[in-house]
Amino acid sequence: MAGRGRGLMLDTAREIHTPEGVPLRLPAAGPVPRAYAWLIDLLLRLGLVLLASTTLGVLGRMGTGLYLVLLFVVFWGYPVLFEAMWHGRTPGKRAMGLRVVSADGAPVGWMAAFVRNLMRTVDMLPVGYAFGLAATLVDPWSRRLGDIVARTLVVHAPRGDDGRVLAPAPALAPEVALLPGEQAALIAFAERAHTLTPQRQEELAGIAVPLTGADGAPGVARLAAMAQWLLGRRA
Amino acid sequence: MRQDAFVARHEAEWRAFERWLEARGPARRADGLPRDEELPTRYRRLCHQLALARRRGYSPQVVARLQALMQRGHDVLYRAPPPRWRSALRFFGADFPRLVRAQRGCLWLAAVLFAVPAVALFFAVLQWPELAHSVFAPQQLAKFEAMYDPADGRHRLGRESGTDIAMFGYYIYNNVSIGFRTFASGLLAGVGSAFVLAFNGVVFGVVAGHLQGVGHGDPFWRFVAGHSAPELVAIVIAGAAGLRLGLALVAPGRLRRIDALADAGRVGGRLCLGILAMLVFAAFVEAFWSSTGSIPAPVKFGVAALLWLLVLSWLALGGRGDDALARHGRAAMPGDRPWMAGPGDPEMPRSRHGGPRPDQVEARHAP
Numbered sequence: 001m002a003g004r005g006r007g008l009m010l011d012t013a014r015e016i017h018t019p020e021g022v023p024l025r026l027p028a029a030g031p032v033p034r035a036y037a038w039l040i041d042l043l044l045r046l047g048l049v050l051l052a053s054t055t056l057g058v059l060g061r062m063g064t065g066l067y068l069v070l071l072f073v074v075f076w077g078y079p080v081l082f083e084a085m086w087h088g089r090t091p092g093k094r095a096m097g098l099r100v101v102s103a104d105g106a107p108v109g110w111m112a113a114f115v116r117n118l119m120r121t122v123d124m125l126p127v128g129y130a131f132g133l134a135a136t137l138v139d140p141w142s143r144r145l146g147d148i149v150a151r152t153l154v155v156h157a158p159r160g161d162d163g164r165v166l167a168p169a170p171a172l173a174p175e176v177a178l179l180p181g182e183q184a185a186l187i188a189f190a191e192r193a194h195t196l197t198p199q200r201q202e203e204l205a206g207i208a209v210p211l212t213g214a215d216g217a218p219g220v221a222r223l224a225a226m227a228q229w230l231l232g233r234r235a
Numbered sequence: 236m237r238q239d240a241f242v243a244r245h246e247a248e249w250r251a252f253e254r255w256l257e258a259r260g261p262a263r264r265a266d267g268l269p270r271d272e273e274l275p276t277r278y279r280r281l282c283h284q285l286a287l288a289r290r291r292g293y294s295p296q297v298v299a300r301l302q303a304l305m306q307r308g309h310d311v312l313y314r315a316p317p318p319r320w321r322s323a324l325r326f327f328g329a330d331f332p333r334l335v336r337a338q339r340g341c342l343w344l345a346a347v348l349f350a351v352p353a354v355a356l357f358f359a360v361l362q363w364p365e366l367a368h369s370v371f372a373p374q375q376l377a378k379f380e381a382m383y384d385p386a387d388g389r390h391r392l393g394r395e396s397g398t399d400i401a402m403f404g405y406y407i408y409n410n411v412s413i414g415f416r417t418f419a420s421g422l423l424a425g426v427g428s429a430f431v432l433a434f435n436g437v438v439f440g441v442v443a444g445h446l447q448g449v450g451h452g453d454p455f456w457r458f459v460a461g462h463s464a465p466e467l468v469a470i471v472i473a474g475a476a477g478l479r480l481g482l483a484l485v486a487p488g489r490l491r492r493i494d495a496l497a498d499a500g501r502v503g504g505r506l507c508l509g510i511l512a513m514l515v516f517a518a519f520v521e522a523f524w525s526s527t528g529s530i531p532a533p534v535k536f537g538v539a540a541l542l543w544l545l546v547l548s549w550l551a552l553g554g555r556g557d558d559a560l561a562r563h564g565r566a567a568m569p570g571d572r573p574w575m576a577g578p579g580d581p582e583m584p585r586s587r588h589g590g591p592r593p594d595q596v597e598a599r600h601a602p
Contacts, residue, residue: 020282024306061398068404072411087310105306109315115504121419122427145422148493149480149500158303180292187238187294231294232237 014141014153016105024105026155028141031133033096034154038129040092045074076117083113089157097159103151112150119146166191171233172225174211183230190227193220238293245284249304252277256307278308329554331509334502336550338475341482345474348429349467352436353443360444367445370437379442383451383458399522406518410466414510417473418480418503422496425481432474457532460539461525464546465517469510476503476510513546 012028052070056063082090088100088108100108100116108116123132123144132144141153166187178186186208193201198217205212205219212222236244255269255277269277285301335342360366367376413431420427446455480499487495524538 018282018309020279022282022286022305024309025302026306062400065398065400065402065404068401068408072404072408075408076412076415104313105309106313107310107315110318111501111504114507115500118415118419118504118507119422119500121416122422125423149422149496150504151497151500158299158306184292184294188296191294191296230237232239 012141014155016103018105026101026105026153028143029096029098029154029156030142031136033098033156034093034136034142035129037090037092037096037098040095041079041090042092044091045078048074048078079117079120080110080113083108083117084110088113093154097157098154099157100152100154103153108152112152116146116150116152119144119149122146166227166231168233169228170225171229172222173229174226176211178230186223187227187230190224193224236291238291238297241284241288241291241293242297248277248280249301252281252304252308256304256311259311274308275312278305278312281305281308326505327509327512331505332550332553334505335472335475335509338472338479338502338506341475341478342471344478345428345432345471348432348474349436349471352433353440356437356440357444357447360441361448364445364448367441367448370441371445376445379446380449380451383446383454385451385454399526402526403518403522406521407515410518411511411514414469414473414514415507417470418476418507418510421474421477421480421503422484423481424485425478428474428477428481431477432470435470453532454528457528457530457535458525460536461542462517462521463539464542465513465520468546468550469513469517472506472513473510476506479503 012030013025014028015023015025018024049071052067052074056067056070059066079090083100086094089098093099100113102108102112120132123129123135123146125131129144132146135144135148136142139148143153147153189204196204198220201220202216205223206215208223209215209219212219212226214222251269255274258268281301282305285298285305288298288301356366371379413435417428417431420431443452443455443459446452476499480496480503483490483495483499484492490498520542
């Protein structure tokens, strides 16, 4: 059902074989962002409960009953309702860029959301989600026990496409033919360069001195020009 | 093909797909958008382009963009159908009782785990009253006695204070949480569920024995009888679901352990829906009926017997006519993904020619 391709050995990406025959790569989320998401949700839930206790307090005895029903819904229903109705995200998960999906990559259904949250009872044991943490550390896709039983997966939601296309610039043909992997690395470097400091760019370009024949800033410029050429720009 | 030429060729198509994804819902019928029925084809073409992009080693940005588009398309195409009210009715009328009956072995075991300590300790405490003190602290026993004091007419049965509605909320919160935990703790090889069942049996047996012994038996039984049917049966079902989950871990049979667990989890989740309904009903009875001390004992016990009869016959007879389908293994647990239903699946609507109805096929693909 799932396999990990070459070059993904260190990655937690899970490849899901879709009916279309094209693998969907889902990057599984580890315990740390999930713990933060849980904390954010906890604060929100505490806020909700506090708000309810002050407003329902006005209603007196009847308010107590409503408050307890609400406590039940916030405790058991909150994650289920959000995950099933809001694309697999609770507010905390949304803040951390996480999402629950079914193990086959489809959106999580009501039953799976219900089961995975019921199972928190066990993941919480003996204290502070210790069982869940142990499971996420052992499992290759960081599933806690509830995820295993409900067949779900917590993944990093794809970040919004920044839409940045490499601006056209003078192109330069590499002097030697590059292997596909090398070509991809060059283009990736050029596309990601704007996220790196100039010093780091130069440091990385230093690795390719045998190809560019230049160190420092000129090396970076030549790599960028070669990337232009590899993209098919011949200006 | 170079990356730039590839992107230039397909850019318009990707943008159209993206706009359709964003416009789903209210603005759906806007002009210039691809029509819904074109989407599966467009999605498949996108998948093809993604495969090409990966194979040709295009840059991570292009691949990531295509993968993100594909994932969003996948989400829309393969999401579960929204739950329907009619299927909820069928669930409580037929599927749930059938699913309960399918767990016969675990159900008996759970009932024994609860009933044996309860009955044994009831008689043991009647025989040796000091036994109650080794289970409860004296203050707790005093509290129980006060709750069911026949001489004290100031408050309602089974509670120290609190109105009906407040207690209704409390019973929902407390009892449903116990029910859910009874199921979930079964994941610990069934030990958790067995412990919860036996523990509740012990508590119930000791309290009942003690109150009977000190002469507070009449109000106690008048309080407990009414809601006992839905409450006890629901807890036993939760225990059975938990035991089944534990069994899947210990003895998965011919399945992989992980598949057995997922199966038991799905069954348990569905059972928990029924348990939720039963316990909310029990909480209602407990808060508004059981606590009224003025109703004479014969009426109380008559209603209790009626409730037991109703609950048991509901579980024993509900959905009986379709049991053949249930044994088929699918009707009791219809897949979460109906488009994967095969021709042998009773869930599958048929046309007169035996094939899937064309409108149903259409509905599955066009979101």
